[in-house]
Amino acid sequence: MKATPTSSSIEDYVKVIYSFTEWQDKPITSTQLAARLGVANSSVSEMVRKLKDQDLVDHEPYSPIRLTADGLKLALAMVRRHRLLETYLVRELDFSWDEVHDEAEHLEHAVSETFIERMSAKLGHPTRDPHGDPIPDAQGHIVMPPSHRLDELDAGHRGQIARISDHDPELLRHLQANGLGLDTKLEVIGRRPFGGTLEVRKLPSSFSPSSPAVPSSPDDADRLDLGEEAVLSLWLVTQGTHLDCTVQEPTAGSLMSPRNGR
Amino acid sequence: MKATPTSSSIEDYVKVIYSFTEWQDKPITSTQLAARLGVANSSVSEMVRKLKDQDLVDHEPYSPIRLTADGLKLALAMVRRHRLLETYLVRELDFSWDEVHDEAEHLEHAVSETFIERMSAKLGHPTRDPHGDPIPDAQGHIVMPPSHRLDELDAGHRGQIARISDHDPELLRHLQANGLGLDTKLEVIGRRPFGGTLEVRKLPSSFSPSSPAVPSSPDDADRLDLGEEAVLSLWLVTQGTHLDCTVQEPTAGSLMSPRNGR
DNA sequence: CGTACTATTTCGGTATACCTAAAATTTATA
DNA sequence: TATAAATTTTAGGTATACCGAAATAGTACG
Numbered sequence: 001m002k003a004t005p006t007s008s009s010i011e012d013y014v015k016v017i018y019s020f021t022e023w024q025d026k027p028i029t030s031t032q033l034a035a036r037l038g039v040a041n042s043s044v045s046e047m048v049r050k051l052k053d054q055d056l057v058d059h060e061p062y063s064p065i066r067l068t069a070d071g072l073k074l075a076l077a078m079v080r081r082h083r084l085l086e087t088y089l090v091r092e093l094d095f096s097w098d099e100v101h102d103e104a105e106h107l108e109h110a111v112s113e114t115f116i117e118r119m120s121a122k123l124g125h126p127t128r129d130p131h132g133d134p135i136p137d138a139q140g141h142i143v144m145p146p147s148h149r150l151d152e153l154d155a156g157h158r159g160q161i162a163r164i165s166d167h168d169p170e171l172l173r174h175l176q177a178n179g180l181g182l183d184t185k186l187e188v189i190g191r192r193p194f195g196g197t198l199e200v201r202k203l204p205s206s207f208s209p210s211s212p213a214v215p216s217s218p219d220d221a222d223r224l225d226l227g228e229e230a231v232l233s234l235w236l237v238t239q240g241t242h243l244d245c246t247v248q249e250p251t252a253g254s255l256m257s258p259r260n261g262r
Numbered sequence: 263m264k265a266t267p268t269s270s271s272i273e274d275y276v277k278v279i280y281s282f283t284e285w286q287d288k289p290i291t292s293t294q295l296a297a298r299l300g301v302a303n304s305s306v307s308e309m310v311r312k313l314k315d316q317d318l319v320d321h322e323p324y325s326p327i328r329l330t331a332d333g334l335k336l337a338l339a340m341v342r343r344h345r346l347l348e349t350y351l352v353r354e355l356d357f358s359w360d361e362v363h364d365e366a367e368h369l370e371h372a373v374s375e376t377f378i379e380r381m382s383a384k385l386g387h388p389t390r391d392p393h394g395d396p397i398p399d400a401q402g403h404i405v406m407p408p409s410h411r412l413d414e415l416d417a418g419h420r421g422q423i424a425r426i427s428d429h430d431p432e433l434l435r436h437l438q439a440n441g442l443g444l445d446t447k448l449e450v451i452g453r454r455p456f457g458g459t460l461e462v463r464k465l466p467s468s469f470s471p472s473s474p475a476v477p478s479s480p481d482d483a484d485r486l487d488l489g490e491e492a493v494l495s496l497w498l499v500t501q502g503t504h505l506d507c508t509v510q511e512p513t514a515g516s517l518m519s520p521r522n523g524r
Numbered sequence: 525c526g527t528a529c530t531a532t533t534t535c536g537g538t539a540t541a542c543c544t545a546a547a548a549t550t551t552a553t554a
Numbered sequence: 555t556a557t558a559a560a561t562t563t564t565a566g567g568t569a570t571a572c573c574g575a576a577a578t579a580g581t582a583c584g
Contacts, residue, residue: 093380110372
């Protein structure tokens, strides 16, 4: 089965299905999809049937939903749109970090391919957006930085913030107020038992992992406690490896394995 | 009756109703509306009923359709969006004159008020778009240049191109190829009987109406014949008066009289 | 001044994308 | 392993915005 009519709802469904597996690989369920889209479960069931008819997803009743190669291609095109738009809004129209998401959400369905490519050119073909998310190229190739979510790291680990989830503008403002942004260097000091908080220390941006001499400032105003939401929203690149890459090939028949390579 | 749900269809209807009376004052009929929107007459009848319920138009069955003050306010907001977007696409994203219309048509329904105002600021709050159409300000005030359509002018009239209808990208490219653009100075030489064509002469841009000495170059390569479509798509400002203004007040209870002031 | 013609509206119908409630299936637990 | 609980699907229904065909109102002219 195949058809062309790609509505903006279809674009949203496919994008959410993709996003779910971008940083972990369990496929999404109907209920999770419904929650993320803000629609009823029954709406998802119907829509998934339609997506299946158009060969955008694989789905057996009562099982999770996976993108086909075509679905992945469409999803990556939408993700490209979204992330380029966010980057553009921040760089060219003085939008702040926390304002761009909703605007991009609407624009991504309205702009032409021409618009997207002109915008990408104007920006110098950026490869990551203001939150650190990688931007697929026009062919749908995406390079995932080998980052780790803060809750996976133990005391002593050092790294640079590579990605900050953009779903909560509140949190973005909070982080910014505490001096945390993309590329900020951090060291994990320790985990507070339960409650999900983590103690970290900001490292001077001059600090380089190739000079592992610890610039331990004795008593430091750079210590911070991060709450659970923050811990789950921050990803670090832990190597000196600044952009170690994995190229995804969406045109291949097989699905990508989007998990980072270590 | 009043309600808030302003869909993108409603926005289109209201915008087309407004546009029809922007340069002449006969109100639009159902059939004309249907033709311009590319929908069936029956669709217009239904939709006009809805617009009336929302107090956006005045309409008696079998009569033409007029905007109410609320409708005019919405229309001017949409026109502002459209024209700012066109200006932005040309100035910031290297779109050409003839490409912008369709793109703006989609974007105008998707962008936020914030986006519009940031864009306007970035552009230095322009007052006319790339085709010469006036851009209403954020309060819905619009300044109509006192221009005349080329078909209303007689031999000997001179002026500057103030507006070029943007509905036919073909025509825009044709005019550009013949060196005609916004602010090009012209003199009407004569009318060819029937067939609608008009002979004009390009004047050097240095030519000023305050020095009415005719710089009559004897045999001129600057003569052009304009076909009917071109004649109906070009407006000239004929005075030295470069931006003589009329301010429309859409919040007033009465409808504006959008015809230029002579 | 009535009839033919045109413009406009009304009347069923369609497609998309939702919803709630009920039925079916899977999973978890006692 | 049977039954309760949770998940997922189906069934029936809503709103928007279209359509074509039929009915109705207005206009034009012989």
